[in-house]
Amino acid sequence: MIEALVSSLLNVFTYPTFPFLLIGILIGFVIGILPGIGGLVTLALMLPFTFDMKPVAAFAFLLGMLSVTATTGDLTSILFGIPGESIAAATIVDGHPMAKKGEAGRAMAAALMSSLLGAIAGAIVLAASIPVVAPLVLTFKSPEFFALALVGITFVASLSGKSKLKGMLSAGLGFVLAMVGLDPQSGMPRYTMGIPQLWDGVGLVPVTVGLFAIPEVVDLWVKGTSIAERGSESLRGVWQGVKDTFIYWGVTLRCSMIGTFIGIIPGLGAGVSQWVAYAHAVQSSADKSRFGMGDVRGVLGPGAANNSSLGGALIPTIAFGVPGSPTMAILLGAFLIQGLVPGPDMLTKHLDLTFAFVWLIVISNLITVALCFLFLNQLAKITCVRGALLIPGILLLVLLGGYAESNSILDMGITLLFGFIGLLMVYLDWPRPPLILGLVLGKLVERNFFISYQLHGSGFLFRPMVIVILLIGVAALFLPVLQAFLSKRLGLKEEVFVSKED
Amino acid sequence: MSPKRIELIVSLFIVLVLGWVLWEARAWQFHSRLFPWSVGFCVLGLALIQLAFSLRDYLRFEPTLEVGPQRTPLSEAVLYGQVTSEPEVVRGRIIVICAWILGFYLGLWFLGFKLGSLILTFAFLRFTAKERRSVSATVAIMSYLFFLAVFDLILAMPLTSGLIAELIGASSLESFVIDILRWAFPG
Numbered sequence: 094m095i096e097a098l099v100s101s102l103l104n105v106f107t108y109p110t111f112p113f114l115l116i117g118i119l120i121g122f123v124i125g126i127l128p129g130i131g132g133l134v135t136l137a138l139m140l141p142f143t144f145d146m147k148p149v150a151a152f153a154f155l156l157g158m159l160s161v162t163a164t165t166g167d168l169t170s171i172l173f174g175i176p177g178e179s180i181a182a183a184t185i186v187d188g189h190p191m192a193k194k195g196e197a198g199r200a201m202a203a204a205l206m207s208s209l210l211g212a213i214a215g216a217i218v219l220a221a222s223i224p225v226v227a228p229l230v231l232t233f234k235s236p237e238f239f240a241l242a243l244v245g246i247t248f249v250a251s252l253s254g255k256s257k258l259k260g261m262l263s264a265g266l267g268f269v270l271a272m273v274g275l276d277p278q279s280g281m282p283r284y285t286m287g288i289p290q291l292w293d294g295v296g297l298v299p300v301t302v303g304l305f306a307i308p309e310v311v312d313l314w315v316k317g318t319s320i321a322e323r324g325s326e327s328l329r330g331v332w333q334g335v336k337d338t339f340i341y342w343g344v345t346l347r348c349s350m351i352g353t354f355i356g357i358i359p360g361l362g363a364g365v366s367q368w369v370a371y372a373h374a375v376q377s378s379a380d381k382s383r384f385g386m387g388d389v390r391g392v393l394g395p396g397a398a399n400n401s402s403l404g405g406a407l408i409p410t411i412a413f414g415v416p417g418s419p420t421m422a423i424l425l426g427a428f429l430i431q432g433l434v435p436g437p438d439m440l441t442k443h444l445d446l447t448f449a450f451v452w453l454i455v456i457s458n459l460i461t462v463a464l465c466f467l468f469l470n471q472l473a474k475i476t477c478v479r480g481a482l483l484i485p486g487i488l489l490l491v492l493l494g495g496y497a498e499s500n501s502i503l504d505m506g507i508t509l510l511f512g513f514i515g516l517l518m519v520y521l522d523w524p525r526p527p528l529i530l531g532l533v534l535g536k537l538v539e540r541n542f543f544i545s546y547q548l549h550g551s552g553f554l555f556r557p558m559v560i561v562i563l564l565i566g567v568a569a570l571f572l573p574v575l576q577a578f579l580s581k582r583l584g585l586k587e588e589v590f591v592s593k594e595d
Numbered sequence: 596m597s598p599k600r601i602e603l604i605v606s607l608f609i610v611l612v613l614g615w616v617l618w619e620a621r622a623w624q625f626h627s628r629l630f631p632w633s634v635g636f637c638v639l640g641l642a643l644i645q646l647a648f649s650l651r652d653y654l655r656f657e658p659t660l661e662v663g664p665q666r667t668p669l670s671e672a673v674l675y676g677q678v679t680s681e682p683e684v685v686r687g688r689i690i691v692i693c694a695w696i697l698g699f700y701l702g703l704w705f706l707g708f709k710l711g712s713l714i715l716t717f718a719f720l721r722f723t724a725k726e727r728r729s730v731s732a733t734v735a736i737m738s739y740l741f742f743l744a745v746f747d748l749i750l751a752m753p754l755t756s757g758l759i760a761e762l763i764g765a766s767s768l769e770s771f772v773i774d775i776l777r778w779a780f781p782g
Binding site for chain 1: 598601602605609612613616619620623624626627630631634635637638641642644645648685688689691692693695696697699700703704708711712715716719720724726730734735738742745746752753754755
């Protein structure tokens with residue numbers, strides 16, 4: 094085992110594997126920073142180039158690219174309030190307000206360090222858990238996935254800020270939005286208003302980009318200043334961001350584990366894990382008042398989770414050939430192109446390659462973070478450029494981001510529509526993250542609900558694992574209420590119930 | 596219009612939309628209707644509660660707001676203490692930028708991404724942001740080159756050539772203009 098671990102590390106640094114890894118990182122770096130063009134599309138575009146490569150080189154190219162998109166996507170979220178990747182949307186909630194306060198360097202450093210730690214945590218879990226996780230993943234069927242998605246909804250309360258009712262309603266509207274498109278049961282169009290382009294449903298990227306980015310553009314113009322109102326701080330802020338990762342090590346570590354675990358579960362992935370991690374960061378903090386206004390823990394949580402998800406998502410893909418997400422499904426295509434069959438062979442005959450995946454995730458993130466730190470001050474200075482000069486570029490990227498998901502003008506219109514809805518939500522103080530969570534989870538809940546119902550009838554709700562998961566959800570829902578009640582009743586400070594780092 | 600009144604209108608609109616969602620599903624098969632109704636009725640319940648709260652707030656606070664100081668339209672901006680302008684000025688700026696956002700959408704739709712990025716960037720910077728002509732032109736050209744190099748040449752994204760180019764049957768507006776120039780100046 095150790096021998097395979099060492100030889101796979103050496104293998105990564107051979108020619109042509111390492112140059113291909115660097116090319117992959119470079120592509121992933123650019124793709125991550127540019128809004129709208131996701132790792133998924135790029136992975137699909139790059140797949141044909143791997144035909145003539147050897148397996149390790151091919152995966153170095155693909156994984157190098159994939160594993161850095163979330164990291165650099167966080168930077169766009171922080172700097173401009175536009176998610177560079179859909180899996181980096183949660184970073185906006187606190188990252189962009191930090192940039193506005195002139196703490197872009199600190200926020201980016203925190204995002205980078207937490208991303209690195211998250212990626213390493215995910216890679217370690219990938220290396221350690223393949224033999225352990227097999228029975229767990231195989232136990233999970235549609236009823237358990239349904240229950241897990243329901244548990245995800247319980248985090249709405251934490252994402253809702255002051256108004257829980259508005260948050261729940263916002264999540265509910267996300268659920269309704271997720272129903273637009275063809276009915277998975279009968280194939281009948283639902284709520285498409287006769288527009289065939291809506292048969293595939295409402296895309297997550299146009300909604301997310303519109304909801305978060307357009308209000309920022311309006312805000313930037315109304316202020317008439319640069320993104321950073323108070324001027325960007327220097328290297329000190331960057332160093333503070335690095336230190337924050339270790340001061341709040343508990344949040345970083347727990348969110349890494351959340352990301353890894355959610356990544357393992359087919360159908361969820363980084364899109365969900367970032368929000369769950371954010372909600373956890375809020376829930377586990379004594380002082381929740383600063384969240385949404387530029388709390389560094391709101392950056393550390395999603396940053397760690399969206400990166401650790403990749404390691405987690407690779408586990409079922411490698412071990413069972415079960416791709417947990419569309420990205421993993423494309424990566425599975427790379428396995429087939431290379432003549433590899435995921436499954437027990439990957440743990441015996443191709444153990445070298447499996448361990449190479451672990452190293453590739455770690456090394457590509459190390460290189461990316463080192464590269465980013467070199468240019469962090471320059472990147473942070475973008476926030477000091479006059480807002481009027483940035484607005485056309487941001488607007489073009491926002492609309493392109495909406496367009497790019499399915500190359501459709503309609504999607505660009507959806508971006509615009511949700512931009513104005515986002516503006517209205519900001520004006521009326523309605524929380525936006527629950528709507529995204531509802532949209533992400535709505536499809537999962539519906540699909541797994543019907544499969545479960547058809548296979549098991551209503552009895553699926555009484556499966557032992559489902560009951561356990563639902564009880565965890567109920568506990569997560571009522572824990573904050575219980576905390577508040579007990580602290581009032583017993584006269585204890587709320588800090589008693591949260592981790593020491595807070 | 597005060598925020599309370601807008602919130603009341605929004606809450607009412609949500610109730611109406613949810614009513615339509617439930618009404619639309621009434622004729623579907625049981626399996627197709629089950630999920631939209633399960634979710635729809637729950638969300639409608641929440642929406643009705645929200646409507647009741649909005650109505651209460653409107654009736655309770657509206658008279659004082661009408662005579663009191665107006666709330667700045669962007670709550671985030673107020674939150675961060677960034678807006679110091681008069682509400683009328685802020686409202687005017689919001690209308691301008693919203694018109695531009697719509698203008699960018701229509702511009703990209705009609706002109707395509709490459710030419711659109713050039714023209715729209717220049718127009719915004721020169722006529723709205725009141726930047727100098729040289730600055731506006733430089734930023735616009737950089738924007739055009741960025742779109743051309745990154746999205747068209749390197750990533751080979753199928754960017755729309757624009758509705759106008761489609762209507763006149765040209766591959767793009769740029770090539771159409773070049774063709775006209777070639778025709779006008781054959782040498």
